[in-house]
Amino acid sequence: MHPLTTPLLAGNRRALARAITLVESTRPDHQQEAQHLLAEVLPHAGQSVRIGLSGVPGVGKSSFIERFGLLLTEAEHRVAVLAVDPSSARTGGSILGDKTRMPQLTVHPSAYIRPSPSGGTLGGVARRTREAITLCEAAGFDVVLVETVGVGQSETQVAAMTDLFVLLTLPNAGDELQGLKRGIMELADLCVVNKADLDPAAATRAQTELRAALRLITPHGARWRPQVLQASALSGAGLPEVWAAVQQYRAELGPELAHKRHAQLLGWFDELLREAVWASFQAGLDPARWQQVHAAVQAGTLSPVQGVQALLDP
Numbered sequence: 001m002h003p004l005t006t007p008l009l010a011g012n013r014r015a016l017a018r019a020i021t022l023v024e025s026t027r028p029d030h031q032q033e034a035q036h037l038l039a040e041v042l043p044h045a046g047q048s049v050r051i052g053l054s055g056v057p058g059v060g061k062s063s064f065i066e067r068f069g070l071l072l073t074e075a076e077h078r079v080a081v082l083a084v085d086p087s088s089a090r091t092g093g094s095i096l097g098d099k100t101r102m103p104q105l106t107v108h109p110s111a112y113i114r115p116s117p118s119g120g121t122l123g124g125v126a127r128r129t130r131e132a133i134t135l136c137e138a139a140g141f142d143v144v145l146v147e148t149v150g151v152g153q154s155e156t157q158v159a160a161m162t163d164l165f166v167l168l169t170l171p172n173a174g175d176e177l178q179g180l181k182r183g184i185m186e187l188a189d190l191c192v193v194n195k196a197d198l199d200p201a202a203a204t205r206a207q208t209e210l211r212a213a214l215r216l217i218t219p220h221g222a223r224w225r226p227q228v229l230q231a232s233a234l235s236g237a238g239l240p241e242v243w244a245a246v247q248q249y250r251a252e253l254g255p256e257l258a259h260k261r262h263a264q265l266l267g268w269f270d271e272l273l274r275e276a277v278w279a280s281f282q283a284g285l286d287p288a289r290w291q292q293v294h295a296a297v298q299a300g301t302l303s304p305v306q307g308v309q310a311l312l313d314p
Contacts, residue, residue: 041138052158055168062101080141171202196230
């Protein structure tokens with residue numbers, strides 16, 4: 001048995017932090033060790049409510065999560081927050097400042113906040129967010145909130161690893177047509193107009209416009225019709241209604257939620273398989289051949305398609 005398994009299953013926060021660090025490591029020996037650990041704790045995972053949250057910078061994601069998380073801890077839930085920060089395309093670094101924006105939730109005994117760099121991973125999540133969710137569940141956290149990087153329309157992967165996808169918007173964020181342009185709305189199970197207390201009239205208009213937009217893009221016969229709510233992370237208004245909508249969503253989906261989880265497991269498998277195949281392909285490449293083809297593509301003497309074919313040909 002892995003030395004982290006017993007303390008992790010007992011809810012030890014230090015063990016959880018070390019376990020997530022282990023699965024995020026890119027060292028081959030660490031990756032092998034992490035897979036052993038995940039295999040041991042996986043039977044104890046899967047019992048949480050998984051909620052993804054997205055929204056453009058400035059929408060108040062961190063403030064919303066802190067107030068929402070405190071509401072849940074008061075109701076005797078254990079809340080884990082996986083906050084993903086964008087990595088710099090130039091340096092590869094991340095600020096990882098989410099804990100400073102959630103000062104009360106950070107020190108709460110029933111909450112755990114883990115900031116992780118996106119590491120260039122597309123879809124608004126970190127490379128090992130799925131594994132981190134599993135570890136948090138095994139440690140006894142019954143609500144897992146995944147906060148995406150908040151860069152706009154590309155944050156779709158979080159919807160493929162959570163039960164419910166919440167899109168936070170602002171009053172005066174755009175009209176119905178602009179709402180339809182945002183492909184991310186097609187994935188939203190719940191829209192929340194945050195900071196509604198700043199301009200109640202604008203918040204009501206935004207709520208009406210979003211409802212109209214969602215009616216147009218929600219497939220006919222869908223089991224769940226996305227809701228649009230108003231809330232204020234500052235005052236806490238509307239947050240109990242958000243949690244009630246989450247519970248309603250899970251109740252209405254019923255057995256479909258289990259099917260969704262199974263499909264997500266297959267997606268996780270496919271993702272890991274692609275990584276393994278790519279790593280195996282790279283390991284078998286002749287470095288000199290790789291450099292030769294790379295230079296030819298860069299010089300324009302080979303097209304990218306020809307370059308790929310040149311590497312694939314025996």
